[in-house]
Amino acid sequence: MAYYAIAPILCALVQNELYMHLYINQVYAGQSTNQLVVITSSQPQGFGITVINDWPITDGANTVGRAQGLHFQSGQTSEKWYTSMNLIFEDTRFSGSSLQVMGTIPQDGEWSIIGGTGEFVAAQGIVEHNVIQEAGGARTYELKIHAFYTPMQSSGVGAYGCNSWKLGP
Template identity: 45%
Template sequence: MASYTISPVQSELKMTLYNKEVYAGAGINGVTVINKEPMGTTWVFSWPVTDGPGTNANIVGHLQGTGVQVANTPNYVWHYSLGLVFGDKRFNGSTLQISGTSQINGEWSIVGGTGELSMAKGTVTRTEITNTGNTRISELKIHAFYTPMNRTNVSGTTGCKFEKA
């Protein structure tokens, strides 16, 4: 007989974080892997995510993924496939899976999560704070709902019997 516990249906997450993109020089954290004109340029990156915009901010994780240029309009449009991998004490090892098409100031969808943030759904609003030289700092306003998973309380067998066909 199986034993189980019922977890809360959903929890809400609201947080403001910051990411730092460095395109060239010391501290580069993204590279172009396909360079196509007028669109199709693809790059991969691992941007540090911090709890504040300044140099004394703490790194709480990394945005890791790819970006593909999907429109060649006056304001370039990119499609992103990202994983926000947390490394801080609260969500250590948990991830938010993020996807979407946006310009620099735009919104992405949270389409899933792992660990403490299992089955997350929500949005990330990205706003450029500074862009100087080869470095951009953006504010990330995260609003998500997730279902905390208690993986340690499931035990036993289902009592199913398998038979040969």
């Protein structure tokens, strides 16, 4: 028999708010592509085409991470690409941390932040993305990231006198 339990949180969890302004550089044609078509399609609109991506994330001149995941053509009557990827940070401040995002890839739109790791555990929020440049088989997206996350070394004082918690030993 299945069972469940619901318990109140006695300590207030501290949440941090994150704002980032970054860029993704997608190269979909030419000799230095950073994505690979792994499933092709003969359907109208390319329905079902699946692409694996490893796009650099920059803050302008510096690479600060990678957007690694997949996107596939999910529209039968129009070009609609669904994506699921990890924004994996490699810079000093957030090295090893990631944000998990999903959504569609129109020219401009939003992706949902559905999780995170490292510094960004349990992240939730939104990534606004806009194509700011497209030429020669390459596309640059501007990203405006807004998220909330709970650091694992969190502390707070609740009604019952709690003062800290920690995940793990």
